[in-house]
Amino acid sequence: MADLTTLARPYAKAAFEHALEAKQLAEWSDMLALAALVVSDELMQQLLTSPHFTIEDQKDAMLKVCQDKLDSHGTNFIKLLAKNNRLLALPEIEVLFNYLRSEFEKTIEAQITSAIELNEQQITQLKEKLAARLGRQVDVSVDIDSDLLGGLIIKAEDLVIDGSVRGKLAKLSDTLNV
Numbered sequence: 001m002a003d004l005t006t007l008a009r010p011y012a013k014a015a016f017e018h019a020l021e022a023k024q025l026a027e028w029s030d031m032l033a034l035a036a037l038v039v040s041d042e043l044m045q046q047l048l049t050s051p052h053f054t055i056e057d058q059k060d061a062m063l064k065v066c067q068d069k070l071d072s073h074g075t076n077f078i079k080l081l082a083k084n085n086r087l088l089a090l091p092e093i094e095v096l097f098n099y100l101r102s103e104f105e106k107t108i109e110a111q112i113t114s115a116i117e118l119n120e121q122q123i124t125q126l127k128e129k130l131a132a133r134l135g136r137q138v139d140v141s142v143d144i145d146s147d148l149l150g151g152l153i154i155k156a157e158d159l160v161i162d163g164s165v166r167g168k169l170a171k172l173s174d175t176l177n178v
Contacts, residue, residue, distance in 0.1 A: 025104075031071070
């Protein structure tokens, strides 16, 4: 069977192009997030993978769960995915859609893990430095992890900056053990 990303890519691209044309990128992100969450549910997974349920049953179940959160285009999108037996690709479609959206909007999400709580000024400075380095607007979320001992770990897509004391100690240990 083809790779899930390969199967999801044309659907994500089509959804993105429609959402862009309709100026509904945020709405489509929300609809796809909901649909991906529903598909990821254990009971829905059983229904979608069971040979005892028809494609029509699967489509109806998805639409019943999502009905109030989908507009007519979202409903049609779910129907198309069901017809082509691609409902299980929804989580990957959501990821690809959001990637296309962030590329278009020149934004990136960064996860900052800190040993201590950061104040607003520190967060703003980090956002500005990351924006300058990455050439994009940066949205951050901050977590506290006292196991870091001190410093920060910053993750943004495939970029990881480990400035934590724990990370530096691990590098030093690796260097000394060579």
